[in-house]
Amino acid sequence: MLPLLPLLAGITPVAVTAAGPSACSNITSQLGSTKVTSNELSVNYVESTECWSTLQDAYKPSCVVYPKTAQDVSVALQAIRAAGSRFAIKAGGHNPNTFFSSVDAGVLLDLSSMTEKSYDPDTTLATYQPGGQFGDIYEYYAQYNRTVVGARLAGVGTGLALGGGMSYLSPQYGMSCDSFRELEIVLPDGQIVTASEDSNPDLFFASRGGGGNAYGVVTKYTVQSRPAGEFWAGNLIYAFPQKDNVIEAIGNFIQYNTDPKAAIIGTYEKLGTPDLNLNLDEAIIMFLVYDGPDPGDAFTNFTSITPILDTTGIKTYTEVVNMPIPMSSEISRGPNIFRVGVHRAGDGSYENALDVWRNWAEDNKGKYILLSLDFQPVPKSLTDASKAQGGNAMQMPDGPCYRDLVASTGNAEGLPLFINDANYDQNPLQTFSAFEKLQEIKKKYDPDNFFADKTGGWSFA
Numbered sequence: 001m002l003p004l005l006p007l008l009a010g011i012t013p014v015a016v017t018a019a020g021p022s023a024c025s026n027i028t029s030q031l032g033s034t035k036v037t038s039n040e041l042s043v044n045y046v047e048s049t050e051c052w053s054t055l056q057d058a059y060k061p062s063c064v065v066y067p068k069t070a071q072d073v074s075v076a077l078q079a080i081r082a083a084g085s086r087f088a089i090k091a092g093g094h095n096p097n098t099f100f101s102s103v104d105a106g107v108l109l110d111l112s113s114m115t116e117k118s119y120d121p122d123t124t125l126a127t128y129q130p131g132g133q134f135g136d137i138y139e140y141y142a143q144y145n146r147t148v149v150g151a152r153l154a155g156v157g158t159g160l161a162l163g164g165g166m167s168y169l170s171p172q173y174g175m176s177c178d179s180f181r182e183l184e185i186v187l188p189d190g191q192i193v194t195a196s197e198d199s200n201p202d203l204f205f206a207s208r209g210g211g212g213n214a215y216g217v218v219t220k221y222t223v224q225s226r227p228a229g230e231f232w233a234g235n236l237i238y239a240f241p242q243k244d245n246v247i248e249a250i251g252n253f254i255q256y257n258t259d260p261k262a263a264i265i266g267t268y269e270k271l272g273t274p275d276l277n278l279n280l281d282e283a284i285i286m287f288l289v290y291d292g293p294d295p296g297d298a299f300t301n302f303t304s305i306t307p308i309l310d311t312t313g314i315k316t317y318t319e320v321v322n323m324p325i326p327m328s329s330e331i332s333r334g335p336n337i338f339r340v341g342v343h344r345a346g347d348g349s350y351e352n353a354l355d356v357w358r359n360w361a362e363d364n365k366g367k368y369i370l371l372s373l374d375f376q377p378v379p380k381s382l383t384d385a386s387k388a389q390g391g392n393a394m395q396m397p398d399g400p401c402y403r404d405l406v407a408s409t410g411n412a413e414g415l416p417l418f419i420n421d422a423n424y425d426q427n428p429l430q431t432f433s434a435f436e437k438l439q440e441i442k443k444k445y446d447p448d449n450f451f452a453d454k455t456g457g458w459s460f461a
């Protein structure tokens with residue numbers, strides 16, 4: 001996804017207090033100075049304070065902590081709690097919501113040094129720590145011809161899985177969180193616990209799609225790995241006059257495709273620059289991915305519309321997650337925000353979403369750099385796969401439905417919003433049928449509201 005950049009109101013830095021520096025000096029004395037930096041000019045500090053949404057670039061943590069183990073995280077959380085400091089947990093830093101993975105005058109726990117990975121060929125389980133990007137994780141498991149269900153862009157971090165996680169493999173295997181088998185979690189009080197179907201099953205339930213930053217810090221993921229061989233994949237880029245044909249093809253795919261190996265993202269892109277009636281400010285980019293070398297007729301609806309560019313062909317999984325071009329996630333860094341809606345298939349809302357989006361884009365030229373409307377199918381095979389593995393915190397009703405990155409067309413009753421693409425004010429957890437259960441779990445594992453008060457995250461109120 002290459003979302004959209006309307007600028008938000010200015011950033012107001014939080015007043016500096018003694019709590020942050022006090023937590024930092026306690027952490028430094030326990031973990032050693034190689035795992036902590038307060039030097040705002042150091043390369044590490046600068047990199048750690050850069051998020052995908054540059055709206056957060058003004059924030060200055062009192063220090064950045066680089067834990068290597070669950071024990072390090074536990075020490076840091078206890079010091080932060082003792083000092084009464086604010087803090088943030090950062091994995092890939094792609095959540096665009098303020099203070100979700102950034103902090104001003106507090107402690108930034110940057111998980112980027114936690115990059116251990118392993119694979120057990122007997123069980124086919126994959127275990128990885130939360131640092132780094134999914135692209136690195138995919139490359140590691142490629143040596144075993146395996147992969148994990150994660151981001152569709154290489155540059156995104158592992159926080160994605162805690163928010164559900166939509167992958168090109170999701171129609172076959174469910175959301176990323178559905179493949180969780182065991183999590184190591186440092187609770188808000190510093191205890192290190194295991195969450196699985198058998199151990200702290202309520203915490204395991206909430207961590208499967210109930211969002212990061214809420215119940216503790218996940219320091220190790222053990223997940224069911226999946227085979228990764230050859231893919232048929234690529235982008236079809238269409239000129240905008242094809243918009244109605246493409247939206248019809250997207251609608252048909254969402255409603256009628258039953259091949260779980262076929263996945264798409266449909267994106268409509270608009271530049272904020274004046275167009276002078278040249279019609280060069282907008283394009284449609286389809287992402288087509290088939291798990292296998294021959295897609296049969298799964299994508300005929302799209303390939304029968306003449307594109308201006310076609311990059312489809314046989315690809316490795318690494319190539320798939322670097323479409324349309326490598327570093328897409330890094331290149332799209334800017335003052336970004338997301339908004340999301342979820343709709344039922346076949347309700348005619350695709351055309352409406354496109355019209356609403358395009359009218360807004362025309363009326364607001366100059367207020368954004370790039371505006372992107374994405375259509376992402378949630379087929380029945382995905383919701384079936386999720387249920388077959390125990391279900392997740394979203395308790396997803398049967399597909400097909402789809403989500404799009406435009407909220408002004410409303411949200412279908414009874415469908416959970418996808419928190420990974422939600423704006424803070426959309427209160428996605430409140431749309432989950434399991435919301436009350438999540439509130440109880442939150443109360444149990446964060447009883448004195450330490451996380452709720454001291455770091456950003458979704459509202460449980």
Ligand SMILES: Cc1cc2nc3c(=O)[nH]c(=O)nc-3n(C[C@H](O)[C@H](O)[C@H](O)COP(=O)(O)OP(=O)(O)OC[C@H]3O[C@@H](n4cnc5c(N)ncnc54)[C@H](O)[C@@H]3O)c2cc1C
Nearest residue numbers: 091092093094095101152157158159160165166212213218
């Ligand atoms: C370019 C781009 C592409 C995307 N593609 C996809 C996609 O294909 N599928 C999809 O579902 N979503 C996608 N998203 C949305 C993405 O899932 C969210 O932005 C997600 O928050 C990114 O996780 P992160 O680790 O990069 O970000 P972060 O901001 O670091 O983490 C997200 C949240 O989880 C918390 N968190 C992270 N790790 C932990 C942990 N170990 N323990 C506790 N809390 C933690 C953080 O504090 C933060 O609040 C995309 C976003 C972007 C910007």
